[in-house]
Amino acid sequence: MELYQLRTFVTVAETGNLTRAAQRINASGPAVSAQIKALEEELGLELFARTARGMSLTDAGRELVERARRTLEAAGELLSAAGSFRAEAVGVARIGLNNEPGRLRMTEFLARMRSDHPRIELHLMQYSTADALDGILTGELDAAFAYETANDPVAELKGVPLCRVDMAIVGPASWRGRIEEADWGELSGMPWVWFPERCPFQFLLEETFAHKGFSLNKVIVGDNDSTLRALVAAGCGLTLLRRDDALDACAAGDVCVWEREPMSLALSFLYRRTRENDPVIRAVCGVLEQVWGDGADVC
Numbered sequence: 001m002e003l004y005q006l007r008t009f010v011t012v013a014e015t016g017n018l019t020r021a022a023q024r025i026n027a028s029g030p031a032v033s034a035q036i037k038a039l040e041e042e043l044g045l046e047l048f049a050r051t052a053r054g055m056s057l058t059d060a061g062r063e064l065v066e067r068a069r070r071t072l073e074a075a076g077e078l079l080s081a082a083g084s085f086r087a088e089a090v091g092v093a094r095i096g097l098n099n100e101p102g103r104l105r106m107t108e109f110l111a112r113m114r115s116d117h118p119r120i121e122l123h124l125m126q127y128s129t130a131d132a133l134d135g136i137l138t139g140e141l142d143a144a145f146a147y148e149t150a151n152d153p154v155a156e157l158k159g160v161p162l163c164r165v166d167m168a169i170v171g172p173a174s175w176r177g178r179i180e181e182a183d184w185g186e187l188s189g190m191p192w193v194w195f196p197e198r199c200p201f202q203f204l205l206e207e208t209f210a211h212k213g214f215s216l217n218k219v220i221v222g223d224n225d226s227t228l229r230a231l232v233a234a235g236c237g238l239t240l241l242r243r244d245d246a247l248d249a250c251a252a253g254d255v256c257v258w259e260r261e262p263m264s265l266a267l268s269f270l271y272r273r274t275r276e277n278d279p280v281i282r283a284v285c286g287v288l289e290q291v292w293g294d295g296a297d298v299c
Contacts, residue, residue, distance in 0.1 A: 096144030
């Protein structure tokens with residue numbers, strides 16, 4: 001049994017699809033299928049039920065995939081521990097990005113990582129904050145950029161504070177007259193374009209309005225920032241955007257911005273608390289602290 005077979009097993013279990021699993025681990029579909037078949041033959045068990053909708057774990061597969069994750073994590077920890085005895089950190093860092101790379105200062109981060117830690121292999125992948133937190137807890141990710149809210153599993157996570165991100169409430173440009181002078185109560189009664197489950201924007205709005213004694217009138221859900229902006233521009237209701245996105249949309253004539261009181265979210269770089277002394281995690285966090293400074297700035 002090889003570690004790459006276990007990694008393939010876990011990836012197929014997470015994606016439920018041979019093609020998506022192959023894309024994630026940079027292998028061909030036939031190679032992924034062959035690795036799963038070889039592992040099943042060695043174990044003498046069927047790990048997956050093949051269906052028209054994809055790959056579904058069998059009872060045995062569900063039991064063994066958690067053991068496979070722990071084995072891979074232990075192998076990674078062994079590699080990192082070995083690296084700690086050398087002058088440079090060695091290993092793989094799978095990092096979730098919850099925004100565009102430029103906004104997360106990836107250009108400078110990558111340049112410093114190549115210079116200071118050339119033997120750390122970086123895997124950068126786009127994740128929503130909610131999916132990134134899940135990925136850290138399941139071991140799919142080593143760390144991630146994420147907006148912090150009171151709903152996060154803070155007991156299990158530790159992070160590097162990076163900055164606060166200004167937010168703004170926006171509405172259709174044609175509603176400018178009724179929105180710009182509206183108070184919190186009037187805003188709460190207007191229709192709202194809402195967010196995917198567990199989106200930090202959702203938590204921020206609900207907590208803010210609940211603190212002021214109001215609930216919100218949610219009429220439609222969008223799945224990403226560009227969809228939210230388009231739905232607002234089409235006159236469907238209000239929503240919350242990053243302030244820089246809101247000002248760009250306002251300048252384009254798509255929305256109007258309500259800015260009578262500031263709102264913001266904390267952006268942090270999070271990882272499992274149990275990996276605080278992992279050499280790879282320490283190296284990545286050290287470079288991030290150089291790139292971002294003391295985390296006091298608003299971005």
